Amino acid sequence: MALSNTAVASNKFPTTALSVALAVYALLSVLFLLQENGLLISPEAANYLHEATHDARHALGVPCH
Amino acid sequence: MVSRTLGRTVGHGAVAGAAAGGVGATALYWLVEPSIRAAIAIEEAGGPAGEAGGHSHAAGGDHAGSHGLAADALVPRDEQVVFALVTVLLVGILIGIAFALAHRVLGTRLPGKSPAGSAMTLAGLGFVAFTLAPAIIVPANPPAVGDPATVSLRAVTYLGTIVCAVALTTIVTALARAKELAPRSRAVAATALGIVGSLVLVWALPNAADPVPANVPADLVWEFRVGSLTQLGLMWLVLGAVFAYLTPSQVVTRTSPPTPMRIGRRRHLQPASVAEV
Numbered sequence A: 001m002a003l004s005n006t007a008v009a010s011n012k013f014p015t016t017a018l019s020v021a022l023a024v025y026a027l028l029s030v031l032f033l034l035q036e037n038g039l040l041i042s043p044e045a046a047n048y049l050h051e052a053t054h055d056a057r058h059a060l061g062v063p064c065h
Numbered sequence B: 001m002v003s004r005t006l007g008r009t010v011g012h013g014a015v016a017g018a019a020a021g022g023v024g025a026t027a028l029y030w031l032v033e034p035s036i037r038a039a040i041a042i043e044e045a046g047g048p049a050g051e052a053g054g055h056s057h058a059a060g061g062d063h064a065g066s067h068g069l070a071a072d073a074l075v076p077r078d079e080q081v082v083f084a085l086v087t088v089l090l091v092g093i094l095i096g097i098a099f100a101l102a103h104r105v106l107g108t109r110l111p112g113k114s115p116a117g118s119a120m121t122l123a124g125l126g127f128v129a130f131t132l133a134p135a136i137i138v139p140a141n142p143p144a145v146g147d148p149a150t151v152s153l154r155a156v157t158y159l160g161t162i163v164c165a166v167a168l169t170t171i172v173t174a175l176a177r178a179k180e181l182a183p184r185s186r187a188v189a190a191t192a193l194g195i196v197g198s199l200v201l202v203w204a205l206p207n208a209a210d211p212v213p214a215n216v217p218a219d220l221v222w223e224f225r226v227g228s229l230t231q232l233g234l235m236w237l238v239l240g241a242v243f244a245y246l247t248p249s250q251v252v253t254r255t256s257p258p259t260p261m262r263i264g265r266r267r268h269l270q271p272a273s274v275a276e277v
């Protein structure tokens, strides 16, 4: 990434954009893990995920049933 | 710009997040699980004829029969506990990665005299915006308390609170560091905005918290909330501390020659090229 000074300079914006995108992606993954209600996966799978992550969801303070 | 590659930032974030997740999982096991167990026992005892909250599961459609009812549980109780620990670990890693990237992007705009110091500051701000604020507006509840009918409102309020709290925290922090103002006015303005902003948020956000049903002891809810907050507080603390430990202390500007990573690490060397913090 930081091969030379010019590389750093010209890469600065894409790196920032990539960082922001990755951070948002990580946060969305957390949301998926804790609040997936059958939006992206089948209801059965969502139900299983919901039950598997259930104690963690409560402990992390995320609203549940 | 902190002198490490993007991959390294993500790696350090993941390691710090895994440490936070590990500590969080331990805290969950020792501090929160006992209350969850007690709450599930109450849930199972209270049938449709039970007290105020006892009806929730029987009436809860897709939720019915779940949450540890031994016979027809989708995920057995002991597996649920293991999954809980794994989930906390995963959430820790993902939050750690997001944290590291935020630290990288914000850089010297964060308060703190060194990247390690600003990592601790960011963890503190993260605790306030992502944990404390939603805990005040929509407090954490053990199973047996929530009403399935209000879960959507609570979830939206929870996320909305985090978004508003992140915005307020950002503005207050920026105001506290505004170069245009004299140091004293900065402090007064930031404090005033913090207080007024918090009051406005508490007033404006929907009152979505469910009442605690009569068959759930207040002690149990209290213990659960203290346990949950302790777990989350520990996670932010460990995340900030481990990330700070891994962070190279030199902030290299674009014009300075490349500096070997290890030299000056955590030694608070402040070369002339270090950006003013």
Ligand SMILES: [Zn+2]
Residues within 6 Å of the ligand: A054, A058, A064, A065, B143
């Ligand atoms: Zn639940």
